[in-house]
Amino acid sequence: MSYMPGVCTFCGTGCGHYLKVSGTSVQGVFPSRVHPVSKGRLCVRGWNIHELLGTHERITRPYVRDSGEVTYRDAIATLVSALSSYKPEEIAFLASPRSSNEDNYALMKLARLVFKTNNISIQAESGHRNSLDVLYKGTGFAGMLGSLEDIRKAEVLIVAGMDITTQNPIIGSELHYAARSGSLLITIDSRMTKIAKLSKKFINIKPGTMRQVFDAIAYYMDTQQWGNTKSAHYEEYKKYLATVPFDAIEKETGVLQSEIAFVAERLAKAKSAAVFFTSGISGLSHDTVASIFNLFVLADKIGKEGCGVNPIAGINNLQGSFDMGCAPDLLTGFQSIDDAVVRKKFEKKWKDQLPASKGKTVEELLSNNSSPLKALVIVDHDDGIVRFSERLKSLPFVAYIGSFTNKVAVYAHVVLPVTTYIETDGTFTNAERRVQLSSQKCNPAFDVLPMWKLIDAIAEAMGKPFNYEHASDVMDEIASLTPAYEGISHKLLSKKHGVQWPCTKDNPGGTKYCVPHNVAFVLPQKPYAAVQVTQEYPYLLMVGKAQHYWHQNNIMHKTFIPLREYNATLLLYPDGYVAIAPEDAKKIGVRDRWPVKVVAQKAEMKAMVMISDDVAPGTAYVPYFIREGIASFLLAYSDIVSQGEEATIPVRIEKV
Numbered sequence: 198m199s200y201m202p203g204v205c206t207f208c209g210t211g212c213g214h215y216l217k218v219s220g221t222s223v224q225g226v227f228p229s230r231v232h233p234v235s236k237g238r239l240c241v242r243g244w245n246i247h248e249l250l251g252t253h254e255r256i257t258r259p260y261v262r263d264s265g266e267v268t269y270r271d272a273i274a275t276l277v278s279a280l281s282s283y284k285p286e287e288i289a290f291l292a293s294p295r296s297s298n299e300d301n302y303a304l305m306k307l308a309r310l311v312f313k314t315n316n317i318s319i320q321a322e323s324g325h326r327n328s329l330d331v332l333y334k335g336t337g338f339a340g341m342l343g344s345l346e347d348i349r350k351a352e353v354l355i356v357a358g359m360d361i362t363t364q365n366p367i368i369g370s371e372l373h374y375a376a377r378s379g380s381l382l383i384t385i386d387s388r389m390t391k392i393a394k395l396s397k398k399f400i401n402i403k404p405g406t407m408r409q410v411f412d413a414i415a416y417y418m419d420t421q422q423w424g425n426t427k428s429a430h431y432e433e434y435k436k437y438l439a440t441v442p443f444d445a446i447e448k449e450t451g452v453l454q455s456e457i458a459f460v461a462e463r464l465a466k467a468k469s470a471a472v473f474f475t476s477g478i479s480g481l482s483h484d485t486v487a488s489i490f491n492l493f494v495l496a497d498k499i500g501k502e503g504c505g506v507n508p509i510a511g512i513n514n515l516q517g518s519f520d521m522g523c524a525p526d527l528l529t530g531f532q533s534i535d536d537a538v539v540r541k542k543f544e545k546k547w548k549d550q551l552p553a554s555k556g557k558t559v560e561e562l563l564s565n566n567s568s569p570l571k572a573l574v575i576v577d578h579d580d581g582i583v584r585f586s587e588r589l590k591s592l593p594f595v596a597y598i599g600s601f602t603n604k605v606a607v608y609a610h611v612v613l614p615v616t617t618y619i620e621t622d623g624t625f626t627n628a629e630r631r632v633q634l635s636s637q638k639c640n641p642a643f644d645v646l647p648m649w650k651l652i653d654a655i656a657e658a659m660g661k662p663f664n665y666e667h668a669s670d671v672m673d674e675i676a677s678l679t680p681a682y683e684g685i686s687h688k689l690l691s692k693k694h695g696v697q698w699p700c701t702k703d704n705p706g707g708t709k710y711c712v713p714h715n716v717a718f719v720l721p722q723k724p725y726a727a728v729q730v731t732q733e734y735p736y737l738l739m740v741g742k743a744q745h746y747w748h749q750n751n752i753m754h755k756t757f758i759p760l761r762e763y764n765a766t767l768l769l770y771p772d773g774y775v776a777i778a779p780e781d782a783k784k785i786g787v788r789d790r791w792p793v794k795v796v797a798q799k800a801e802m803k804a805m806v807m808i809s810d811d812v813a814p815g816t817a818y819v820p821y822f823i824r825e826g827i828a829s830f831l832l833a834y835s836d837i838v839s840q841g842e843e844a845t846i847p848v849r850i851e852k853v
Contacts, residue, residue, distance in 0.1 A: 201638040202229060204625055204695075206295060206618055207242040209510025210345070210365045211627025213694060214239060216247065216619065221642040223247040223619065232694050234345050234631070240366035254602045256614035257643040269613070269646065269654065276611045277658045279594040280312055280572055285552060287571040289316035291559040292523040293578055293599075294512040296648060297623025298632070299671035300615075301514070301521040302529065303652035303663065304576060310547050311659050315525050315534060315556030316570075319518045320578065324480010328508035329519055329531065331486045335494065336713035339531035340516060340630045343471050343505015344697065344709045349375045350503035353463055353470035355383045357481070357489060358407050358843075360390035360741065364475060365509050365628075372473070381463055385410060387739060388818060389811040400460070404737045404816055404845040405727045406450040408485040409441070413450070414461045415492045416441040423465035424495035429717035434491060437720055449727070464496045469503030476508040476515070482843055484721035491718050500712040510628040517626030520682070520698075521675070525556030530679035546678055549661070563588045564835075574598065576648070577615070578605050598648065614645040621647035622668040624690065626698075630708075632685055633695035730815065734797065734847035736781070738817045740831060774807040776818040777850065782808045785850055792853040795819075797846050800833035803853065817850065 205212040213232025217225040226247045230237040259272035267275075280288055290308040292301050308317045333339040348354065348371045362369035373395050376382035384393040387404040402410050416438045418424045425431075447453055464470050472489055474481055481489075490506050498504040510516050522528040532539040534555060544550055562570040563585040573592055577599035589595060589608040597609035600617045620641040626632045646654070649671050653663045665671055669687035676682045681698040684705045690696065696707035730737055767773075775795055777785070787793060789808045794801055795817070804819065812818050819831075837844050 200227065201636070203619065203638065204633045204635045205235075205239065205243045205246060206513040206625065206635075207240075207246065208365050209513055209515055209628035210234060210367050211513065211625065211629075211631055211633055211695070212239055212243055212367055213633075214243060214246070216638055218619075218638050221639050223639075229694075234627070234629070234694075235367050238367055238370065243367075255643060256599060256602055256606070256612060257645065259614060260609075260612040262610045269651075272611050272613055273651075273655055273658050276574075276596050276613070277655060279596075279610070280574075281659070283572045283594075284569070285312060285314040286316070287569045288312050288314045289318075289557075289559050289562050289570055289573050290314070291573065291575045291578060292317060292319045292518060293576040294319050294510075294515040294518045296514065296518070296576060297618065297625060297635070297668075298514065298517045298521050298675065299623050299668045300576075300648040300652070301518050301523050302671055302675050303649045303665070305522045305529075306547070306663065307652050307656055309551050310549055311656050311661050313552050315552050315554065316559070316562065317523055317556065318525055318558035318560065319515070319523050320560065325476035325508060325510055325515050325519065326524070327480060327483040328474075328476045328486050330483060331490050331719050332506065332508075333531055335490055335717050335719045336499065336711060337715070338699075338711040338713060339519065340698070340711075341505060341507045341509075341628055342499060342711045343503075343507045343629070345371065345629045347503050347505070347710060348372060348471065349378060349380070351375065351380055351469045351471045352467040352503070353381045353383070355385065355460075355464075355470070355472040356392050356396070357411070357472055357474040358386050359473060359475040359509065360386075360388075360392060361473060361475075361509065362391040362395070364511050368473070368509060381467075383460060383463075387813065387816065388741075389813075398459070400452055400456055401813060403449075403451040403727070404739050405843050407481065407843060408488045408721070409446070409450050409725055409727070410452055410457070411485070411488040411492050412438065412441045413443055413446045413452070413457045414464070415488070415495050416443050417454075417457050418461040418465050418492070418495055421461070421465075423461070425497040428494050429715060430720065431718060433720055434495075434718040464492070464498070467498075469501060470496065470498045471503065471505045471507055473507045473509055476510055480508070484723055485843060487719045487721045494716055494718055499716050500710065502710060505710055508628070513627070514625045516628055516630065517624070517632070520626055520679070525558055528678075529675060530681045532679075543678060546674070572596075575605055575609070577601075578603075598651065600645075613651060614643070615648040615651055616641045616645055620645075621649075622687065623647075623649075624672060624685075624687070627695070630697045631695040632682070632690065632698060632700070634687055634690035636691070728845045728847060730847050734849050736777075736815060736817050736848050736850055738775075738795065738797070738819060738846040738848045740844045740846075741818060741820060770805045770807065773804045773819070775804045775850070776807040776809045776812045778812050778814045778816070779808050779810065780814050781817075781850075782806060785852055787852050794851045794853055795830070795848050796851060797830075797834070797848045800830045802830035817848065 200215040212235035213229030215227045216223050228237050228239045258266040261267050329339040382396045383398040384396040385400045393399040493506050562568045572594040574596045595609045596611045597606045598613045619638040622637050653665050684700040684702045700707040787806045
C-alpha cells in the first residue's frame with residue numbers, strides 16, 4: 198500500500214492531496230501539507246474523493262444500443278459510421294470541464310480536424326466565459342489576474358456575490374485567515390452568506406444591483422480624484438460614470454452613500470487589493486464583470502503583488518477547458534478561430550485545413566428545435582444536460598464518453614468507457630491558472646482506455662491518426678501551439694506543485710500575478726435592468742447553491758458523505774426548500790418546514806419554508822436542482838437562471 202501525490206478534482210481551487218492506493222483501489226485521501234494553495238487542508242468534498250474513485254458505478258465495456266456490449270473496435274466503427282453520414286454543421290461535441298487538458302485538447306482537435314466542425318463547447322460556461330472576455334479585452338490575459346497565494350498579502354479583499362466558503366472552502370478559509378490577520382474583508386451580496394458573517398464589512402444589496410454598486414464606488418472614487426486616469430479608454434469610461442444615478446443609489450440598490458464612500462476610499466488608498474467572484478454556472482454577466490474590473494483599473498490594483506481581479510471557477514478544469522479551445526470561436530490559449538494567422542499555424546501543425554467560420558454552443562443547438570443538429574458526442578457530463586431530454590431523444594445519433602454511469606448515458610446510441618483521472622496521466626488548470634500534473638496512480642481497474650487514447654483511435658479509424666504514445670505527447674503539442682503554455686511539459690510539472698501560465702521557455706517558473714503591457718477600461722454594453730417586484734409578485738426569488746449539494750453532478754451523486762448530508766437536508770425538507778426572512782414568514786402565516794406554493798408569471802412550484810436570517814425581507818432563495826419540481830420551475834426561467842448570481846424572479850409565496 199502506498200501514498201501517492203495528486204490533485205483534487207472537485208472544484209477550481211486545485212488542492213493537493215495524497216491518495217492511499219492499494220492495487221487498483223483507493224482506500225483514503227490525505228491533504229498535502231506543502232501544497233502552495235491548500236496548505237495542508239481539504240474541504241468536505243476533497244476528504245471524500247476516494248468514495249467516487251471506489252464506486253461500483255463504472256462503465257466497463259463499450260456499448261451499442263442495437264448490439265449490447267461490444268469491442269472498442271466495433272463501437273468506434275459504429276460512431277465513425279454515424280458521424281461520417283452527417284454534415285459538419287449537423288455534428289456537435291460537448292466537452293467536460295472535469296476532463297484533463299490533454300483529453301479536452303484531443304477532443305477539440307477531433308472535432309475541428311477530423312469532423313470539420315467548430316460546434317464544440319462545455320456546459321456551465323457562461324459566467325466564466327463572461328469573465329475571460331472582459332479580462333482579455335482589458336489586459337490580454339484570459340484568466341485570473343491575481344494569485345491565491347497572494348490573498349494574505351492584500352490590504353483589502355472584496356467578495357462579490359459569492360458564498361465562497363461553500364463553493365470553494367479552502368479559498369474561503371484563506372480569506373478568513375487574512376481578515377483575522379488584519380486585512381479588510383468586505384462582502385457585497387444580496388444574502389447574508391457565511392463569508393459575509395466572517396467579513397469586517399458586509400454591504401447588503403438588493404438582488405440584481407451588483408453592477409450599480411460597483412459603478413457607484415467607481416463614480417465616487419473618480420469624483421474624489423483618487424483614481425488612475427492613465428489607462429486606455431478612460432475618457433469614455435468617465436462619460437459612462439457620469440450616467441451613474443449616484444443620488445438615487447440607496448433607493449436603487451439599498452446601499453447608503455456613506456458605505457459607497459467607505460469602500461471607495463479604502464480601496465483607492467490601499468497598497469494592495471483583490472476581488473473575488475464566482476464564475477461558471479452561477480457567474481456574473483459580462484457588464485457586471487466589466488464594472489468590477491473597471492473599478493480595480495481605476496483604483497490602480499492591476500498587475501501588482503497582492504492585487505487581482507479573480508473569477509473563481511466552481512469546476513476543477515473549467516479554466517483549462519477554455520485554455521484548450523473548447524469553445525465554438527476559440528483555439529487554444531484564447532486564440533480566435535477568426536484569426537487567419539493563428540488558424541494557419543494550427544493547419545501547418547495538423548497538416549490539414551480547419552473550418553474558418555465560428556460554430557455554435559451545444560446549448561444553443563439543443564435549445565433551438567430548428568437547428569441543424571443531428572449528432573452529438575457528450576463527454577463525462579453532469580446531469581444538467583438532461584433538461585434537454587426531449588431534444589436528446591429526438592436526435593438520430595448520440596454518443597457518450599465517460600467513466601461513470603449517469604442519466605446522460607441512457608440517451609446514447611454508443612457508449613465508450615474511459616479511465617478515471619487516477620488511471621492515467623493528465624494535467625488540470627485551476628482558477629489561478631495553475632497547471633498541475635496528476636500522475637497515474639494505479640492500473641485501470643477494467644480494460645478501458647484513457648480518453649486521449651480513445652480519441653486517437655477514433656481519429657485513426659477516420660484515417661487521420663494523431664499518433665500519441667503518451668499523455669505527455671499531447672501536452673508537448675499543446676505547448677507548441679499555445680504561447681501561454683509554451684514552457685509547460687509533464688517533465689517540468691513532475692518537479693513542481695504546478696506552474697501558473699503564462700509559462701514560456703524563457704520563464705519556466707510561470708507567472709504568479711499577471712502584469713499586462715497595457716490596461717484598458719472595458720465599457721459595459723447594456724443599460725441597467727434590475728428586476729422590480731409588483732403587487733402581484735412582491736418577492737424577488739434568488740437562485741443559488743445549497744450547503745452540501747452545490748451542483749447536481751456525477752461526482753456528488755457518488756460520494757457518500759456529501760450525499761449523506763444532502764439526504765439529511767431532504768429529511769427536513771423532503772420537497773426542497775425556499776428560504777425566506779422571519780418577518781416575511783409572519784406575513785405569509787407560515788412556520789419553518791411548512792409547505793408553500795411559489796408562483797411566478799410563467800411557472801409555479803411547491804416547496805417547504807426554511808426561515809432564515811440570512812435572507813433579507815422581500816427576497817427568497819432557492820438552491821439549484823434540489824428537487825425535480827424546483828428544477829422544472831427553473832427550467833421555465835432558464836433565460837433568467839443563466840444570469841447566474843444576478844438571476845432574480847418576481848414571485849408570490851402562498852401558504853398551502
